[in-house]
Amino acid sequence: MLKIINRSIFLFLCCFFALQVNANQVKNNANILLSQETIKWQLVAIDHLSNESIEPEIFHNQLKKIKSIVIKSAKDKLIIDETHSVNLNQTPDDLSPANQRLLNNILEKLNLTYQQQDYQHYTINTLPTFYDLNQSVVVISNYLFLFTNNEIVLAFKIKQEIQHELANIESKLNLTHLPLNNRYWSSENELGVFTPINNQFNYFFKGNIEESDLMLLKIKSNKKIKLLLLFTYNENSSGNLSLISLTNDFDVIDRLEIGEIYELEDGGIITEYSIDANYLITLNQVEHRNNQSPKLLSKTYYKMNEEGRFIQVQ
Structure with a gap:
């Protein structure tokens, strides 16, 4: 009987600590852009709405240019291309209809689903002049999404996770x-x-x-x-x-x-x-x-x- 009680206590403690770890992970993911730690983000996907107002060749060149963007985050800031820093404020969700369509499309492209508690919306205080970014920044778990004024969405994933995935693949x-x-x-x-x-x-x-x-x-x-x-x-x-x-x-x-x-x-x-x-x-x-x-x-x-x-x- 004593063994059964001890085993029950052990299982309870294991479950309790597992829940605590998961809770901390959710909390860390939810506040990832507020972290003191510098996080490198890796571009993983680009999508766009049809834009008939721009010549196809010009639009294609814009896509080629924007794929070279480098993003880091640290303490409520985005660091763009190593030298440009912009401040972020966490704000209620106010995505425009076009940005919401872009987000839905790229989530489907990436085969991603999410719970509402995983979703965080931020606003860029002072917009940079390069890449024609608009103010909305969305974080869903370990993904970050940026939007441009000419209806392009950029999806990023934490680079360290990409590297860990590649290490696992490379070994096989x-x-x-x-x-x-x-x-x-x-x-x-x-x-x-x-x-x-x-x-x-x-x-x-x-x-x-x-x-x-x-x-x-x-x-x-x-x-x-x-x-x-x-x-x-x-x-x-x-x-x-x-x-x-x-x-x-x-x-x-x-x-x-x-x-x-x-x-x-x-x-x-x-x-x-x-x-x-x-x-x-x-x-x-x-x-x-x-x-x-x-x-x-x-x-x-x-x-x-x-x-x-x-x-x-x-």
Whole structure:
């Protein structure tokens, strides 16, 4: 009987402390922008409403520019692009109808749902002139949302969580070895060794707006640098292959496009690659036209240095 009572007390205490931890986590998430700690935010998605008042090319260039935004938060401030700081006030929810549609759309795109207690609305006191941001800032759990005056929404996630997710994925990836000669690129039959990952990693890997269907493969490296092959599809459903270097803390060091296709009316220009055991990378641009022999247009060499950057060499 005494054992049963002791076990009951033990289970009660475990549940009590678990609830306390969960309560603290909710509290911390709810006040995340008021934290003294500096938090880095990683862009994970961009969405927009149709904007017929702006030329498509101009609007596309705006999207390309805004994807480079860098956001940190600390003690009721947003730090934008490392140098610009704006004050925030927590305020009742007053999203405009357009911003509410943007938020609903991107939540659906990210497959996110939330409880009302997870939702926090903030107002920027003094608007920055760059990126054409409006005053509303929304935090839902570990996501942050910014809105622009030309109906664009930017979704961010705590960068440290993205890195933890990537570390878990990287430990389970298939492994390939150098040298490599145009493998995993010229034939879709080889794509089975890649591991699909969430599109939320696209901007973490410095990707383009149109890229999707991300897949990863790990390269065995003798240096203190992590190497990944990243396969993606662009808006034309053409495949792209990139070489990614990472620190041991899963910060991106560099990215090099090593496999690309530029379509022509009667063929295409294909970038073919090779990587030797000493990390010398050769990129050949080859023109393929119907009923003609392939034509080498250019040959470029890169070397990965000790810091993990891809440096062009002669």
